[in-house]
Ligand code: FES
């Protein structure tokens with residue numbers, strides 16, 4: 001039990017750390033959490049089987065994540081002036097599968113975003129495919145299932 | 161110049177709000193104008209409803225709107241499609257409350273009246289209660305009313321006004337954009353595939369439709385995504401690496417002014433038009449060899465060359481639909497309020513083409529149309545800035561003067577100008593004014 005508790009604690013800490021890096025705009029550190037071939041995926045429909053044969057809100061490999069990060073630094077992005085502020089809350093963390101090479105974790109999240117004098121909320125589930133790496137983990141895939149993924153969605157630029 | 165909206169006169173002279181080279185700001189901000197647009201444009205002309213492939217089998221339905229009115233696209237057991245008012249003949253409840261599906265019949269959730277997919281009444285619980293009353297169970301008031309609908313090569317448009325010209329004549333010069341999109345399929349047909357993305361703009365519908373052939377905006381609005389993508393790709397990828405499709409798609413948004421000028425803009429009656437033709441920002445995508453092979457086998461190399469040399473960017477079927485034939489995507493406009501618009505983004509499979517073609521269309525929408533991508537949010541922010549900025553009474557008029565008087569009439573009713581011209585705006589407002597004033601009282605409030 002204590003090993004499981006400790007493992008659960010480490011996984012939770014990793015998840016909290018990951019979204020803290022987004023809220024604190026530590027983009028390079030955030031990007032470095034992903035494996036080189038790691039992907040970030042926010043499907044556009046519930047139960048979407050894959051990111052290739054159906055549109056997605058976001059489906060990004062390392063190159064596209066780096067483009068997004070570089071865009072964040074651009075003075076020429078009207079939708080990022082002023083830059084949105086976010087708070088990601090992560091809860092209901094469950095380790096679904098675990099072996100030496102792969103860890104599957106699910107959780108629920110709530111993201112508050114403050115932009116253009118208004119506050120918006122995004123909610124849903126995170127599913128992570130993690131690769132153990134020393135005391136911590138790297139991300140093979142972070143999947144974000146918004147509860148309103150197929151509904152009309154206003155524009156947003158920061159990762160959920 | 162008198163400020164029409166803020167002085168709230170008893171009437172608005174609609175005709176005075178659009179001149180050949182400028183528009184009055186109130187057409188974007190005044191809710192009374194929006195109401196009029198619903199009645200005189202959206203409820204009076206052909207509006208895109210859906211694609212026939214969305215209702216392949218009898219019993220399939222797809223629910224959407226024409227302007228403010230809920231409608232259904234259905235496939236009936238006679239094999240035909242119908243557009244029906246989504247309204248129960250009993251007390252008006254929506255017959256279908258979800259987006260799409262398949263059923264045995266349309267049964268109202270309120271008191272259980274049942275209808276067939278051609279709109280005909282099938283049955284009423286305790287039907288004899290209507291015996292000896294004025295309600296005629298065999299008359300049209302007992303059915304779901306049909307909307308006039310026509311399909312052009314699978315694209316279904318409908319009109320609440322039965323007196324519109326036939327669809328093909330109304331499409332005129334832009335029918336060829338649908339032709340070219342369909343011709344790009346080895347089997348000569350399209351089907352909706354890959355899902356739909358819906359996003360919400362906090363701005364007037366006309367900003368979106370104006371923007372599509374606004375060739376002076378990409379290099380400015382999309383600098384932070386497109387130019388950045390070029391820079392990052394150059395830095396991150398080895399010099400001899402093939403350019404990833406994502407970069408092929410994003411990078412051309414910051415082509416030069418002269419590139420966009422050369423794309424050109426074509427304009428036709430009813431506000432329709434397209435940009436590009438000989439070339440567009442989609443012209444340099446890498447070949448998908450299996451696709452080329454299947455096209456050659458289906459049409460022969462000569463015909464394929466003819467099809468592929470047509471490379472258009474956005475085609476507008478004013479006011480409701482826009483396609484990018486060269487990437488098989490479509491965006492549909494659903495106005496909600498004077499300052500709120502929902503856009504749907506659809507992708508199509510070219511029948512007989514390898515999956516990579518659909519996958520490229522999907523990638524395109526992920527990168528360019530998704531509300532959470534790198535490109536769309538900057539368009540949306542600029543529409544919003546217009547929506548807010550045009551509340552200023554500092555100046556009432558919005559300019560459409562660029563290259564005014566220089567449009568070239570290639571053939572009767574077909575006008576052309578270089579990409580940087582305001583021709584597309586002027587053409588849309590020529591149609592807008594016609595719709596808004598023809599056969600109606602011009603001063604309303
Ligand atoms: S409203 Fe439909 S059955 Fe009564």
Ligand SMILES: [Fe+2]
Pocket residue numbers: 371377378381382539
């Ligand atoms: Fe744009």
